[in-house]
Amino acid sequence: MNPNKALWEKGDFTQIAQAMRKSGAAFVQKLGITKDMDVLDLGCGDGTTAIPEAKLGANVIGVDIAQNLVEAGNARAKAEGLSNCTFREGDATDLHEFGSNSFDLVVSVFGAMFAPKPFDVAKEMVRVTRPGGRIVMGNWIPGDPTLVAQILKISSAYTPPPPEGFVSPMLWGLEDNVVERFVAAGISKENISFSKESFTFDVPYSPTEYLATFKKYYGPTMNAFEAAERNGKSNELQRELEALFIGQNQSGDADKTLISATFLRVSVIC
Numbered sequence: 001m002n003p004n005k006a007l008w009e010k011g012d013f014t015q016i017a018q019a020m021r022k023s024g025a026a027f028v029q030k031l032g033i034t035k036d037m038d039v040l041d042l043g044c045g046d047g048t049t050a051i052p053e054a055k056l057g058a059n060v061i062g063v064d065i066a067q068n069l070v071e072a073g074n075a076r077a078k079a080e081g082l083s084n085c086t087f088r089e090g091d092a093t094d095l096h097e098f099g100s101n102s103f104d105l106v107v108s109v110f111g112a113m114f115a116p117k118p119f120d121v122a123k124e125m126v127r128v129t130r131p132g133g134r135i136v137m138g139n140w141i142p143g144d145p146t147l148v149a150q151i152l153k154i155s156s157a158y159t160p161p162p163p164e165g166f167v168s169p170m171l172w173g174l175e176d177n178v179v180e181r182f183v184a185a186g187i188s189k190e191n192i193s194f195s196k197e198s199f200t201f202d203v204p205y206s207p208t209e210y211l212a213t214f215k216k217y218y219g220p221t222m223n224a225f226e227a228a229e230r231n232g233k234s235n236e237l238q239r240e241l242e243a244l245f246i247g248q249n250q251s252g253d254a255d256k257t258l259i260s261a262t263f264l265r266v267s268v269i270c
Contacts, residue, residue: 014046015217019203020048042112044062051080054082062088064090094124113139136267151241187268191269197262199263
């Protein structure tokens with residue numbers, strides 16, 4: 001089985017995404033979406049950005065490698081009465097189901113960055129975007145002191161080394177790597193721009209309870225705890241992550257969680 005598919009089907013990312021809805025909608029508001037624009041939302045999960053895009057009148061296709069998230073996205077679109085938003089299973093490294101120049105806008109927020117073969121991902125995103133169209137990504141930044149980069153860093157310390165040839169998804173958070181990948185896909189360096197922005201996780205319960213959600217439903221954290229358990233280090237991992245979640249809570253209330261995480265926003269003009 002595709003290991004990337006197995007990772008994201010392992011848990012239930014919808015449980016994590018509940019805390020990301022407000023920031024997802026705010027991200028979409030800045031995309032300049034107009035009615036009847038054709039949008040591909042890549043690595044869409046259950047629609048944290050795809051649903052808001054459709055609400056602005058775009059024709060949205062969400063693609064994710066995890067079947068359970070595709071089903072959840074279609075259920076959300078149906079519940080919202082959005083006939084202009086559909087979700088389907090697919091792989092960001094090979095978008096063969098879409099013709100070249102099919103979309104005005106390709107969006108991927110913390111999605112395509114996790115696919116293997118990053119040069120193939122960039123090439124496919126460029127291929128399916130119309131000339132003059134745009135690609136916008138949100139990618140976590142390696143070594144960043146905020147929540148998600150630290151979760152992934154801590155988790156990786158407890159898991160076995162990745163297989164030979166593995167390319168860290170976090171490299172999508174480095175400007176030079178992003179430029180290299182899109183230039184190889186035919187984009188002029190001058191058409192690639194960056195900014196650092198923040199995404200807020202907001203839930204009405206304590207940081208320790210929110211960590212429990214990651215432990216139970218977020219694939220990378222689930223794998224880390226399984227590996228730590230085998231090595232007798234699960235309590236150590238728990239303590240390290242609890243300190244992170246509690247230390248980063250900005251709510252001012254121990255029973256509520258409000259944590260901002262910094263990401264790299266990538267904008268590409270095709």
